[in-house]
Amino acid sequence: GAVVSQHPSWVICKSGTSVKIECRSLDFQATTMFWYRQFPKQSLMLMATSNEGSKATYEQGVEKDKFLINHASLTLSTLTVTSAHPEDSSFYICSAEKTGSYEQYFGPGTRLTVT
């Protein structure tokens, strides 16, 4: 298989603090990972494309200084939500593409609640 994990699965933080979410490909290497945001009963919105060893590519309207992405290895990408606010509360999902498969494998998601 091709398994992607995320940690933590859920997190509650106070407004103004920062939260780091990890995304790992457990049994394959991924030069490219993706970060999505999903609001309740809505579709996935691509936030950014994370490339190993280089800067992430952010979608229009996504603040790169607020959502810091680091892809330090072929199996790990991290998303840090800096100075979180209640409106950042959401379900964050990462995915990784297995080379040659054309398909993205998704993590189980992280539920972020900012109080």
Place this chain on the structure above:
Amino acid sequence: AQSVAQPEDQVNVAEGNPLTVKCTYSVSGNPYLFWYVQYPNRGLQFLLKYITGDNLVKGSYGFEAEFNKSQTSFHLKKPSALVSDSALYFCAVRDRRNDYKLSFGAGTTVTVRA
């Protein structure tokens, strides 16, 4: 630009009846097409994909989909639905010329009643 339309927010069927979830797409070039399923508070699970070849694609859990280039559609089907098929289904497209980026439809909630 690429986009996906899922015209039905909800689909309700009785267990044992056929299930169809509709999807149409728009891309500049040739598409890669995917179906994913999402259960509450979970990530997406891959069901099937069309890359090339036979227009009828068979996937996980008895699902299949047919690629129709003239109608730009990729409808998901299952001959006999189960209550456990109740979930949120997403169609997604990737333009072969637009590296990696997937565009998702709005999703269709499927409810299968016993």
